[in-house]
Structure formats: C-alpha cells, structure tokens
Amino acid sequence: MPNLVLLPGLACDERLWEAQLPVLPPALEARVSDAHTRHDTIEAMAAAVLREHPGPLVLCGASMGGMIAMEAARQAPERIAGLALLGTNPRPEAPEMYELREGAIELFEQGDLREVIEPNVVFAFHPAQAADEALVQRYLDIVLDAGAQQLIRQNRAVMRRPDARAHLPSLRAPVLLVCGDTDRLAPPDCTREIAALVPHAEVVWVAQCGHMLTIEKPAFVNAALLSWLAQWN
Numbered sequence: 001m002p003n004l005v006l007l008p009g010l011a012c013d014e015r016l017w018e019a020q021l022p023v024l025p026p027a028l029e030a031r032v033s034d035a036h037t038r039h040d041t042i043e044a045m046a047a048a049v050l051r052e053h054p055g056p057l058v059l060c061g062a063s064m065g066g067m068i069a070m071e072a073a074r075q076a077p078e079r080i081a082g083l084a085l086l087g088t089n090p091r092p093e094a095p096e097m098y099e100l101r102e103g104a105i106e107l108f109e110q111g112d113l114r115e116v117i118e119p120n121v122v123f124a125f126h127p128a129q130a131a132d133e134a135l136v137q138r139y140l141d142i143v144l145d146a147g148a149q150q151l152i153r154q155n156r157a158v159m160r161r162p163d164a165r166a167h168l169p170s171l172r173a174p175v176l177l178v179c180g181d182t183d184r185l186a187p188p189d190c191t192r193e194i195a196a197l198v199p200h201a202e203v204v205w206v207a208q209c210g211h212m213l214t215i216e217k218p219a220f221v222n223a224a225l226l227s228w229l230a231q232w233n
Contacts, residue, residue: 001027001028001056001232002028002055002056002057002058002081002232003028003029003030003031003053003055003056003057003058004024004025004028004029004030004031004057004058004059004060004229005030005031005032005049005053005057005058005059005060006020006021006030006031006033006060006061006065007033007035007036007049007059007061007062007064007065007066007068007069008032008033008036008062008064008065009061009062009063009064009065009087010036010063010064010151010154010155010158011142011143011146011150011151011154012062012063012065012142012143012146013032013034013142013145013146014032015138015142016062016142016214016215017032017214018215019214019215019218019219019221019222020214020218020221020222020225023222023226024225024226024229025226025230025232025233027233028058028229028232028233031053033048033049033052033053033065033068035048035049035052035068036064036065036068036154036157037146037150039157040153040156041157041160042064042068042071042157042158042160042161042162043071043075043162045068045071045157046068046069046071046072046074046075047075049068049072050072050075050076050079055079056079056080056081057072057079057080057081058080058081058082058083058084058229058232059072059073059080059082059083059084060084060086060225061083061084061085061086061088062086062087062088062213062214063086063087063088063089063185063186063211064154064157064158065086065088066085066086066087066089066186067088067089067090067161067164069083069084069085069088070083070085070088070090070164070167070168071161071162071164073167073171073173074162074164074167077170077171077172077173080171081173081232082173082174082175082176082228082231082232083171083174083175083176084175084176084178084225084228085176085177085178085191086178086179086213086214086221087178087179087180087183087185087186087191087211087212087213088190088191088194089186089190090163090164090165090168090190090193090194090197091163091164091165091190091193092161092162092163093158093159093160093161097159098159101155101156101158101159102159104116104151105151105152105156108148108151108152108155109148109152111148113144113148113151114144117140117143117144118140121136121139121140121143122136123184123185123210123211124139124184124185124210124211124212125139125210125211125212125216126180126182126208126209126210126216127182128208129209129210129212129216130210135215135216138215139212139215165193165197168194168197168198169197169198169199171198171199171200172199172200173200174200174202174231175194175198175200175201175202176201176202176204176224176225176228177191177194177195177201177202177203177204178203178204178206178213178221178224179191179203179204179205179206179213180205180209180210180211180213180216180217181205181207181208181209182209182210183209183210183211184210184211185210185211186211188205191203202228204224206220206221206224
C-alpha cells in the first residue's frame, strides 16, 4: 500500500489541504510535506520528499507542489505509484513571468509583502470566489504567514524549475489532472499539454473555478480525489 503525500503550492502550507485531510482514505496515511519551505530548488524539494517518505508514494501536488511531484517522478519513477496534479504547469518559466517575479522579489526584499500580494490575490480565484472576502482573506493570510524569505526562495525555485515535459511520456503510473476552467496562473492549456504527454492520464475540469482548487471547490475536488484514490483503498 503506498503512502499519500500532499505537496502545497507556493507560499502555502497544510491549510491548503484543510478540506481534504479529514476525508482522505486512512489506509494511505496522508501526510503534508513541508520540503518546499526548506530547500532552494524544485529538484532539491523533490529529493527531500523522496528521502523523507520511504516506500511507494502517491504524490498529490497543487501548483508548485505539482512541479515538485513531477520532478520526484523523474528522479525515482519506480517509487511513484500515482500522481495527482492540481492546477500545475509542466513548462519552464516563460520570460514575461520571469520578469514579473523578479520585480516582485525586489519588493519582497524591501518588505513590501502586502503591497504586492493583496492586489494580485484575486487573480488566483474565479470571479465568483474572488467576491468572497472571507475566502480571499483566508488565502491571503496563508501567503502572508509564509513571510518574505519564503516568498523570495520559492519564487526563485519556480523561476528556475526544470522542463517536466521531457520525462512525462515515460511515466507509467496513473495520473489524475484537475484544473479550474478559469485558472489564470496555470491555464487549462498546461493541463491539456500534460494530458497529451502522459500515457495514463484522467482529466477532471472544475467549472467556475480558478487556481485555488482545494479551497475554491473543496467538495468537487474531494470527490475527484476519492474516486481516483479508490484504486489503492
């Protein structure tokens, strides 16, 4: 029986999985990794996940967590029983996004966290959820709690991420892809590209949902995960 490891997105923690943890199958002994808070590159984060969680693994990664999951599958394909990739991007950083992150990092270094994060946080959500002030504040609190140094380190890791597309066709484990239909941070084309490359991919589209799948549409995401995880339960 594999163990299930949940991999949060950039500047996120176990609170990202708050709605999922209580319903996940006990037999899979779900754990939330914090490797992304302790290492400087996607490659090192993935290596830490593999080192700290022995045996066969089902990796479930959201956004940057999905990048870590794909890299772990490259490093140790024989260890990966399955991958669930939620709103993630297999491509290397685009030049325009690299420049945007560089500008944000300069402001983070000056301590201007809230000034950068607050105006942009709504872009992570579908407009319907962006209008929910409590939901947006909940996510904002998570990101701001990460602090400047984590925001800087994790953005730099994402900026230097490897191109996962080269090894995705060699995956033999089952893959679940979940994407919001209005995701503006990891657009649906990213999910379609992964689906075209991976031999055994199941794709689930979440209607009226942006990038923050697990907190925008928790019941829908839970149902998709539980259905897919049933193969190990």
